[in-house]
Amino acid sequence: xxxxxxxxxxxxxxxxxxxxxxxxxxxxxxxxxxxxxxxxxxxxxxxxxxxxxxxxxxxxxxxxxxxxxxxxxxxxxxxxxxxxxxxxxxxxxxxxxxxxxxxxxxxxxxxxxxxxxxxxxxxxxxxxxxxxxxxxxxxxxxxxxxxxxxxxxxxxxxxxxxxxxxxxxxxxxxxxxxxxxxxxxxxxxxxxxxxxxxxxxxxxxxxxxxxxxxxxxxxxxxxxxxxxxxxxxxxxxxxxxxxxxxxxxxxxxxxxxxxxxxxxxxxxxxxxxxxxxxxxxxxxxxxxxxxxxxxxxxxxxxxxxxxxxxxxxxxxxxxxxxxxxxxxxxxxxxxxxxxxxxxxxxxxxxxxxxxxxxxxxxxxxxxxxxxxxxxxxxxxxxxxxxxxxxxxxxxxxxxxxxxxxxxxxxxxxxxxxxxxxxxxxxxxxxxxxxxxxxxxxxxxxxxxxxxxx
Numbered sequence: 405x406x407x408x409x410x411x412x413x414x415x416x417x418x419x420x421x422x423x424x425x426x427x428x429x430x431x432x433x434x435x436x437x438x439x440x441x442x443x444x445x446x447x448x449x450x451x452x453x454x455x456x457x458x459x460x461x462x463x464x465x466x467x468x469x470x471x472x473x474x475x476x477x478x479x480x481x482x483x484x485x486x487x488x489x490x491x492x493x494x495x496x497x498x499x500x501x502x503x504x505x506x507x508x509x510x511x512x513x514x515x516x517x518x519x520x521x522x523x524x525x526x527x528x529x530x531x532x533x534x535x536x537x538x539x540x541x542x543x544x545x546x547x548x549x550x551x552x553x554x555x556x557x558x559x560x561x562x563x564x565x566x567x568x569x570x571x572x573x574x575x576x577x578x579x580x581x582x583x584x585x586x587x588x589x590x591x592x593x594x595x596x597x598x599x600x601x602x603x604x605x606x607x608x609x610x611x612x613x614x615x616x617x618x619x620x621x622x623x624x625x626x627x628x629x630x631x632x633x634x635x636x637x638x639x640x641x642x643x644x645x646x647x648x649x650x651x652x653x654x655x656x657x658x659x660x661x662x663x664x665x666x667x668x669x670x671x672x673x674x675x676x677x678x679x680x681x682x683x684x685x686x687x688x689x690x691x692x693x694x695x696x697x698x699x700x701x702x703x704x705x706x707x708x709x710x711x712x713x714x715x716x717x718x719x720x721x722x723x724x725x726x727x728x729x730x731x732x733x734x735x736x737x738x739x740x741x742x743x744x745x746x747x748x749x750x751x752x753x754x755x756x757x758x759x760x761x762x763x764x765x766x767x768x769x770x771x772x773x774x775x776x777x778x779x780x781x782x783x784x785x786x787x788x789x790x791x792x793x794x795x796x797x798x799x800x801x802x803x804x805x806x807x808x809x810x811x812x813x814x815x816x817x818x819x820x821x822x823x824x825x826x827x828x829x830x831x832x833x834x835x836x837x838x839x840x841x842x843x844x845x846x847x848x849x850x851x852x853x854x855x856x857x
Contacts, residue, residue, distance in 0.1 A: 405819045405823065405826075405827055406684075406824070406825075406826040406827070407826060407827065407828065408683065408684035408685065408686070408826035408827055408828035409826075409828075409851075410439070410442075410828060410850050410851045411442075411446070411851045413653055413683055414439065414442060414443040414446055414448065414551075415446060417550065418650065418651055419551065419651060419652075419653055420544065420550065420551060420552065420651040420652070421540070421544065421551075421552045421553075421554065421646070421647070421651060421652040421653070422436075422439060422551065422552070422553045422554070422652075422653050422654075422655060422683075423554045423556065423647070423652065423653070423654045423655070424436045424439070424553070424554065424555050424556060424655050424657050424686075425556045425563060425654060425655075425656055425657065425671055426556075426656055426657035426658050426664070426667065426668060426671060427658065427663070427664045427667035427668070429659075429664075430657050430658050430659045430664050430688055431657060431659070431688040431689065431830075432555055432556065432657045433454060433460050433461050433555050434460070434464070434688075434837050434843070434846060435555075435655070435657050435686055435688065435830075435846070435850070436452055436454065436461070436553045436554070436555035437452055437461050437464055437465060437490070437555075437843050438837075438843045438844075438846035438847040438850060439452075439553050439655075439847065439850070440452040440488050440490070440551075440553045441477075441480055441488060441840060441843045441844060441847055442844070442847035442848075442850075442851065443486075443488075443551055443553070444477075444480050444481070444482050444486045444487055444488035445480060445481070445482040445486060445844075446482055446483075446486065447482045447483045447484040447485070447486040448482070448486055448550055448551045449485060449486065449487055449548070449549045449550050449551065450486075450487070450488050450489065450549060450550075450551045450552075450553060451474045451488075451489040451490065451491065451543060451548075451549040451551075451552055451553070452488070452489070452490045452491070452553045452555065453491055453492075453493065453536075453539065453540065453543065453552060453553070453554050453555065454470070454490070454491070454492050454493070454555040455492075455493045455532065455536050455554070455555060455556055455557050455565075461490060461492070461555065462490070462492070463838060464837055464838055464839060464840070464842065464843055465477045465488075465490055465840065465843075466478065466479065466839065466840065467490065470490055470491055470492035471491065471492060471494055471497075472491060472492070472493065472494035472497045472498060472501075472539075473491060474489035474490065474491040474543075474549075475489060475490060475491065476488070476489055477489065477490055477840075479840055480840065489549065493532070493535060493536055493539055495525065495526070495531055495532045495535045496525045496526050498535040498538055498539050499524075499525040499531070499535055500516060500525065502538060502632075502636075503515050503516060503521075503632070504516075506632050506635055507628075507632060511628055514624075514628050515625065515628045515629060518621055518624055518625045518628065519621045520621040520622045520624075520625045521625050521629075524625075532557070533557075533564040533565035533567070533568045534565070534568040534636075534640065536554075536556075536565045536568075537565050537568050537639075537640050537643045537644070538639060538640070538643070540552065540554060540643055540646075541639055541642060541643040541646070544643075544646060563671065563674055563675075566644070566647070566674075566678055566680070568640055647680055648678070648679050648680055648681070649681075650681065652680070652681055653681055653682075653683040654675055654680050654681060654682045654683060655683050655684065655685075655686050656668050656671045656672055656675075656682070656684075656685050656686070656825075657685075657686045657688060658685060658686070658687055658688065659687070659688050659689050660687055660689070660690055660691075660811035660814055660815055661811075661814065662814055665814055665815070665817070665818045668685060668818065669818060669821060669822065672685070672822050672825055682825065683826070684825055684826035684827060684828060685818075685825050685826070685827045685828070686828050686830060686850065687815065687827055687828065687829050687830065688830045688832075689830065689832040690811060690829045690830060690831055690832060691804065691807050691808055691811060691831075691832055692808070692831055692832075693801070693804050693805065693808060695801060696805075696808070698801065698805075699805060700801075700802045700803075700805035700806050700809070703798045703799070703801045703802040703805065704798070704799075704802045706795075706798050707794075707795040707796075707798035707799050707802065710791045710792075710794055710795040710798070711791075711792075711795045713791075815827070828850055830846060830849045830850050831849050833845060833846070
């Protein structure tokens with residue numbers, strides 16, 4: 405399985421756009437912000453554009469609020485003028501800016517005041533994705549930043565902006581829009597007379613269904629926007645080609661869970677079908693253990709021995725009650741808690757039932773000692789509270805090892821289907837990311853090679 409190296413992508417001045425996509429709740433916003441911080445501190449002039457309406461990006465960067473204008477992030481500075489800006493897509497404001505930039509003042513005012521336009525710009529299906537394309541094109545055209553990091557909406561809608569030009573073209577070329585635009589395009593009194601008969605029949609029917617005022621607003625909007633439709637298509641198609649260009653890198657973000665990796669597989673296949681340049685998969689919140697050599701089965705056995713007051717006997721491998729008579733020298737069993745968890749450690753034998761008899765943290769440790777606790781050199785009997793606590797820690801370790809094994813199996817299923825996709829594991833942090841220090845920690849985990857043995 406190839407390893408995804410992120411730093412070379414960030415350092416490559418030819419990389420101008422990074423798009424983070426994936427299912428909801430897998431950490432796309434955090435990944436995008438962490439990439440932006442790391443790239444800026446390595447000398448890039450970066451702007452992070454989030455389309456997700458959540459406010460996590462602003463909070464993690466110490467900004468009171470994000471809007472449609474890129475804002476400088478204090479506390480992030482790199483060599484050669486490296487700096488970071490962040491913004492959140494304002495769908496309606498972006499639409500307004502397009503109208504104001506491409507229509508004369510009187511017509512722009514008529515469009516902006518049109519009730520149908522207000523509804524369309526505020527929440528019409530597909531408008532957000534198209535406006536994301538528009539804003540990305542605007543940022544790229546300004547050439548003020550040499551790297552744009554895009555955080556996409558959750559779930560499969562994250563790739564809907566790829567369909568925006570096609571959907572917009574279908575909408576503008578649809579029969580309904582053509583009928584509404586027809587009166588302005590048909591010349592001659594005879595043609596207008598004939599058309600008016602058909603239009604009056606159509607508008608009469610639609611007026612009953614939709615309401616006469618609504619239909620009038622739509623017709624007024626279409627007439628005012630007529631000269632701008634071609635520009636919408638042209639700009640959207642140009643941005644689409646920009647996403648296919650070598651200077652763009654798509655990162656699919658996922659968690660080591662079945663549903664999230666199923667969505668990731670969908671993104672990978674869709675990007676390949678669209679000819680989009682895929683850089684790799686970022687696997688977030690991967691669990692680890694500092695005692696990966698202690699398997700789940702051995703941890704369970706040690707916990708059971710402690711809970712039942714049994715002790716391990718060498719030779720025949722049998723267990724018996726504490727203090728039971730033995731024909732030979734007895735050995736008392738003690739258990740130690742697993743060592744502190746290290747989030748970067750990988751389980752070498754996660755879920756396996758190892759039969760190694762060497763001592764391991766949390767396993768039964770055999771020591772030569774007399775049965776009589778009062779005899780010289782005898783091991784003291786473990787306190788019941790200590791045994792219960794140790795057994796509880798061993799049970800937690802057992803569950804952690806099962807989680808590691810499940811995550812590895814899930815990841816292996818994905819890599820078996822897509823062995824060509826580079827993967828970067830990002831170890832889970834003990835808490836949520838809420839500041840620049842947390843974003844830097846994510847960036848370091850994202851960029852540091854992991855032991856994949």
